[in-house]
Amino acid sequence: MQYWLMKSEPDEVSIDDVLAAPGHTVSWFGVRNYQARNFMRDAMRPGDGVLFYHSSCAQPGVAGLAEVASAAYPDATQFAAGGKYHDPKATPEQPRWSAVDVRALRKTRLLPLAEMRTIPALEDMLLLQKGSRLSITPVSAGQWNAIVKLLGAGAASLEGSDPRV
């Protein structure tokens, strides 16, 4: 079991959007960074915990808890000629980009980026490192537990009695 932080622009896909989707699940497509792709393709497993982070918005920060809901599969948008995510060098035989399904578990209070920066237990988070821009980053168990604690009782564990919405 591993933990991840995944960034989404709420104008595109917010935690509310995922909770409103069928099965509270969406396909995480459109990643076009090799490091982020490698995390999805090589390291993510169904059931991994996900901090759902809102980026490029007025109030950047962790907005909810989610989980990885599938193994990685080829991102279909890479094959769509004329589409925003088209990659002319990708073919169905030799796909370049991967996606996973992500299921929202619950919306939390917003944990602002500025607050995260003040918490000693989080100082090593990749998200907080200078110049870090990766849209998917691994989160340690200690960082996960510290954040879940900050977000309040009931969020303490993904394996809890009923953490789902």
Next chain:
DNA sequence: GCCAACGTTGGC
């Protein structure tokens, strides 16, 4: 809108 920082591309 600004701009620092990073990733990718492509000429050489």
Next chain:
DNA sequence: GCCAACGTTGGC
């Protein structure tokens, strides 16, 4: 393999 140019990210 180097590195300049360009594009993107994302906080502020």
